[in-house]
Amino acid sequence: MRDRERDRDSDLDLEFDVAELRKVELHLHHEGAAPPEFIRRIAQEKRIDLGKVFDARGNYAYTDFVDFLRVYEAATEVLKTPEDYARLTTAVLEQSAENGVIYSETFLSPDFCGGSDVGAWKEYLHAIREAADAAERNMGIVLRGVITCIRHFGPDKARATAACAAETAGDWIVGFGIAGDEAKGKPKDFSYAFDMAREAGLHLTAHAGEWGGPQSVRDAINDLGVSRIGHGVRAIEDLALVDQLAESGVVLEVCPGSNVALRVYPDIARHPIQMLRERGVKVTVSTDDPPFFHTTMNREYEALRTTFSWDREVFAEIARNSLDAAFCDADTKAKLAKRLEETPA
Numbered sequence: 001m002r003d004r005e006r007d008r009d010s011d012l013d014l015e016f017d018v019a020e021l022r023k024v025e026l027h028l029h030h031e032g033a034a035p036p037e038f039i040r041r042i043a044q045e046k047r048i049d050l051g052k053v054f055d056a057r058g059n060y061a062y063t064d065f066v067d068f069l070r071v072y073e074a075a076t077e078v079l080k081t082p083e084d085y086a087r088l089t090t091a092v093l094e095q096s097a098e099n100g101v102i103y104s105e106t107f108l109s110p111d112f113c114g115g116s117d118v119g120a121w122k123e124y125l126h127a128i129r130e131a132a133d134a135a136e137r138n139m140g141i142v143l144r145g146v147i148t149c150i151r152h153f154g155p156d157k158a159r160a161t162a163a164c165a166a167e168t169a170g171d172w173i174v175g176f177g178i179a180g181d182e183a184k185g186k187p188k189d190f191s192y193a194f195d196m197a198r199e200a201g202l203h204l205t206a207h208a209g210e211w212g213g214p215q216s217v218r219d220a221i222n223d224l225g226v227s228r229i230g231h232g233v234r235a236i237e238d239l240a241l242v243d244q245l246a247e248s249g250v251v252l253e254v255c256p257g258s259n260v261a262l263r264v265y266p267d268i269a270r271h272p273i274q275m276l277r278e279r280g281v282k283v284t285v286s287t288d289d290p291p292f293f294h295t296t297m298n299r300e301y302e303a304l305r306t307t308f309s310w311d312r313e314v315f316a317e318i319a320r321n322s323l324d325a326a327f328c329d330a331d332t333k334a335k336l337a338k339r340l341e342e343t344p345a
């Protein structure tokens with residue numbers, strides 16, 4: 001190793017345990033965070049035959065992104081009542097808290113919770129919030145909800161979902177977004193749903209730039225008016241767009257392990273998160289659908305530490321970016337900011 005490189009590397013303290021760092025997660029799909037054993041238990045209780053969802057080892061089994069969406073929806077089929085979602089919420093928050101997450105935003109889809117009927121959705125939400133409140137008391141983790149419409153269900157369903165979002169917008173449902181198959185339709189088709197959510201005071205995010213190229217990121221910003229992008233990593237293919245993201249402060253909810261598991265990139269070393277960050281884009285780190293992608297927040301952090309030599313300062317910057325971009329109110333943010341500063345040395 002050349003001297004200068006050694007000097008530079010010796011300045012870096014990489015001897016720390018990422019598990020000790022307090023984390024903020026902005027991109028997590030509620031059902032996608034369900035441990036496989038949780039889904040199996042509920043299926044057994046209800047005597048539901050799940051069909052092709054798990055491999056021989058009991059992990060979720062899928063072949064590509066579209067098949068992943070199929071398996072995701074098949075697993076979600078077993079969750080049929082508000083009580084099921086309360087149990088799911090507890091299971092998800094236990095995992096997050098074990099990984100040092102102190103604040104999490106979860107994507108909730110009224111489509112799966114009562115078929116986007118507003119009355120039914122309110123019952124699901126009540127159950128989810130009760131479980132989240134208990135988790136906050138018992139584990140100190142704070143949860144907020146971002147309602148997501150599902151792109152491959154189409155614009156009409158998205159409007160019904162936006163109506164649920166508008167009816168329940170407030171201090172707990174803080175955002176609105178879109179997930180699902182990025183190949184289906186255009187962001188513009190969903191402008192009406194996003195307008196409804198914006199008028200209800202919700203913050204906005206959209207999945208883009210994962211399967212679509214840079215233009216999909218531009219479209220999400222221009223046609224939906226989002227302040228955050230779910231993934232957005234393929235912006236790297238257009239440096240003018242990267243500079244625009246950096247200047248405008250649009251935040252990317254980056255999920256490196258998800259991108260590698262779904263083969264958007266062959267491995268973490270070739271993932272653009274470091275390049276985006278170096279060019280001034282506000283990046284954050286999340287797990288997306290952790291058991292599907294064999295990841296956790298600690299595993300994401302560990303991979304970034306070893307691959308890009310990220311030290312405590314970089315992770316502190318990531319946590320601050322995440323909290324700044326969180327959709328919760330200022331009081332909640334201020335309390336969480338204190339807890340981030342108190343991250344154990």
Ligand code: HPA
Nearest residue numbers: 029032179180207288289
């Ligand atoms: N991407 C897009 N849509 C989704 C995902 C995801 O990771 N999980 C559930 N719906």
Ligand code: ZN
Nearest residue numbers: 029179230288
């Ligand atoms: Zn996602």
